[in-house]
Amino acid sequence: MLAAERHDHLLGLLAREGKIVAKDVAAELGISEDSVRRDLRDLASEGLCQRVYGGALPVSPAVVGYAARQTVAPDGKRKVASLAAGLVRPGGALILDGGTTALAVARALPQNLACTVITHSPTIAAALLDHPQTELFLLGGRIFKHSAVACGAAAVEAAQNVSADLCLLGVTGVHPEVGLTTGDAEEAAMKRALAARAADTYILASSEKLGTASQFRVLPWEKISGLITDADPHDAVVERLTARGVEILTTG
Amino acid sequence: MLAAERHDHLLGLLAREGKIVAKDVAAELGISEDSVRRDLRDLASEGLCQRVYGGALPVSPAVVGYAARQTVAPDGKRKVASLAAGLVRPGGALILDGGTTALAVARALPQNLACTVITHSPTIAAALLDHPQTELFLLGGRIFKHSAVACGAAAVEAAQNVSADLCLLGVTGVHPEVGLTTGDAEEAAMKRALAARAADTYILASSEKLGTASQFRVLPWEKISGLITDADPHDAVVERLTARGVEILTTG
DNA sequence: AAGATACATGCAGAAACGTGCAAGAACAGG
């Protein structure tokens, strides 16, 4: 790992997550905390970050405000994400939904994975800009602030022109009888359009979503290849889904 | 293995992986690290790569350095940006190009401005997510890593379906005779498509770009409403543009 | 106030660097 590469990594981290914890980065990159501190000192001297006790923050408070909402993914979500990232085959095409779980998946993709990622989320697209081998295709349309993704007629139409091996969808509710649901009709339609363009569709759902349902149905279970979750395999909802023939991938 | 062959290999590696580690390449090609270093020195002297301790990085590190470029908004660029932001009328529609200057404009837009922003840059879209009153429309397509915007046939086609009062374009070169230029053909085509959909098109150009030209022409001066720059009004290039009838907005 | 954590500094080993040099290949001219 080159020093300059570390610097870029740190700046990327800063932009994406809004903060740097020296200890974590050292563990993540397998280098000493001293090196991280030295790097941060260098960056700070160039005005590229603001040094604080324990790590660093972006220089511009505006960035912080934005990044604050994109808090670091909780442990369960991260596990789900890395499990899902493992499904992506080199050379394959992946349709990636918006939302925090999908963002965690994007971050979990290996830096040098050569694949095509199709998304309607500008946030996810921005997060994947530093993956040199990844071909990115953005589905345009009106941006729904609520979820920060492109939805609506234009986006659905754009989705008709792509196809992929795998589609990873986040949802709000996962219920054995009701199916998969979300809180916005446009979003639901968009997710349907995405799922229709992939050979396989997997659902990303951390355990707290199991057994709940929202207002708008996305898809019935028949259209789904499987569910990726961090719930216990013996969870009541999980067992009912298994009985229904849904493949369950758990982090356990 | 010929020297020129090695050079090609190195540039390819740089493009594919975003970095070169001298030691690894030496082992891979079965040549000494000294030769690799010499090659890298040559490439760097031609401006084809950026030498760093341990290897080399792309010279225009769209991939790696993008985050860095985002954080630093030099004073001149910020002034240009806030001047441009002042052109946006409440209730109006704005087509905003990609690039660092355009990003600075996005950041300079008042938090509560009620307007529509159309862009082909996921980065800009992400930056405007926290403007509650701003309607966002994203133009999709293949993402060009070099500039981090959607370009190509799909993006140009998507642009045909929008229209706006104002278009703000960033360019690489601003030359009285040659016109407005940029370094990539696809980008140039996309900028043309954007400009064609707006009633008025203004160019964003910090002073160091004045009098320079790149490979691909974007638009002739006739199609441009004006130039927004931080250059001195008595600058030689500025005066020649004024003589040509181009409206100049300066921060002075 | 005390323990824990993060920090700066100095230091030593390791890695990368530049330079000079010699062996070899490619080439031009006789």
Next chain:
DNA sequence: CCTGTTCTTGCACGTTTCTGCATGTATCTT
């Protein structure tokens, strides 16, 4: 075909830079 020149390449050397550890100090937390 031979010879001298030039260019390239790898090695050796001394120098610079980086990195992790140890030390003592500063800062945070409880």
